[in-house]
Amino acid sequence: MPPVAPQPVQITCPACGTSFRTGIYTLVDVSVQPELKPALLGGQLNVAVCPKCSTPSMIGAPLVYHDAAKQLCLVHVPAELNSSPQEQEQFVGEATSFLLRELPKDVSRAYLLAPRRFLTMQSLVEAIFEADGVSREALDRQRAHIELISELASVVGDEAQFASMVTQRRADLTPEFFATLSAFVQATPPDQAETRQLLMAIQNQLLETYDEDPPDEEEMQEALERLVAVADEELDLAVAELRPVLDYGFFELLTGRIEAAEQAGEQATAAALTDRRDRILAAVEQLDREAEAMFEAGSVLLQEVMQAPDPEVALRERGEAIDEAFMMVLSANVGAAQRAGREDIETLLTRLADVAIDVIQARLSPEERFINELLMAETPQAATRLLRTNVSRITPELVKQLNELADQEERRANKPIAERLRQLARECGAMLF
Secondary structure, eight states, rough: OOOOOEEEEEEOOTTTOEEEEOOOOOOOOEETTTTTHHHHTTTOTTTETTTTTTEEEOOOOOOOETTTTTTTTEEEGGGGGGHHHHHHHHHHHHHHHHHHHHSSSSSOOOOSSSSEEEEEEHHHHHHHHTTOOOOHHHHHHHHHHHHHHHHHHHHTTTTEEEEHHHTTTTGGGOOOHHHHHHHHHHHHTTTTTHHHHHHHHHHHHHHHHHHOOOHHHHHHHHHHHHHHSSOOHHHHHHHHHHHGGOSHHHHHHHHHHHHHHHHOHHHHHHHHHHHHHHHHHHHHHHHHHHHHHHHHHHHHHHHHHHSSSHHHHHHHHHHGGHHHHHHHHHHHHHHHHHHHHHHHHHHHHHHHHHHHHHHHTOOOOOOHHHHHHHHHHHHHHHHHHHHHHHHOOOOOOHHHHHHHHHHHHHHHHHHHHHHHHHHHHHHHHHTTT
């Protein structure tokens, strides 16, 4: 199949009013034009830059995404186009007919007869990542950190604007964010000096500007009551959930309660509270060590791969070490390379991202793939419909994995996802009987 050329369109710059011609893609076939995939995933596809004022503009256009290897045919028609149902069907019909004609006769084509449709471009992009083995939750966490780092990079050096942004985004400046930023600094290769300097400037200015607010007194008191009362076997889970509140002020409050018990002559209570304080402190330290080690490992892996004679081969050889932390470190470096104008490094990192996604996809079990599909459903009702139309894929192993993943997300204090996984496990269990 020959590459599909972009369609020429005339647009007007929203900033300066200049009219100019540009090209848009309405069909992305990664089997033929793989270079369009990273552009789509990175939000750069169908972006026109004004030749006069350099203002970028995202052009709303219908899009069909096709990946024959994964049997994906995804469609998005922007609502702002106000296309009639007949116009939408005509667009989809013409695109799929073209793909049917161009595909070899010995390959499966049935998936082209029922393309998946998406209301937003973001949900289509998430479906592509899901097919590559990356969950929506991992993407959300990754995107939030990267976006915050990018926002801070845009105002670093301007003390007033930087301080204002820190105030606005204070709730997002979590210990995990600081650990991620530190890992990104460590992960930046020596030949990306400008990127490293930028990240270090953000880090240094945060240290100068960020004065962490103490947790709300009522919130801290609630955390204390819960951690004092929780059963021993559930303590680590509760500590993980409440980690943002467990600062010096919390331990000062707990110590005050211990001293009050001692003064009241309640030695057994004081001893029990002291033991509980020691266990809470040990659990907090363990959580922090694990987070630091996770991001440090991702940083070290990227550094080793970047320094290898053939980075792509090196990454495949270390495939078992590719995890969420590595993907976050890799994505942050892609963004930093873009801002620094290092197209050579950006290209290499993008290729490494494709390799990493291939490796993750290859090691997923059928159950893990199905779980990703369920989590990608736009609503709980959509996930239930997916279960009912795939009863043959519901097995005791699937129920077990859903519950194990729910336990994992609870340990990470990710309650909404944990509850969603539990609900899916209950629905699957009911369908087994």
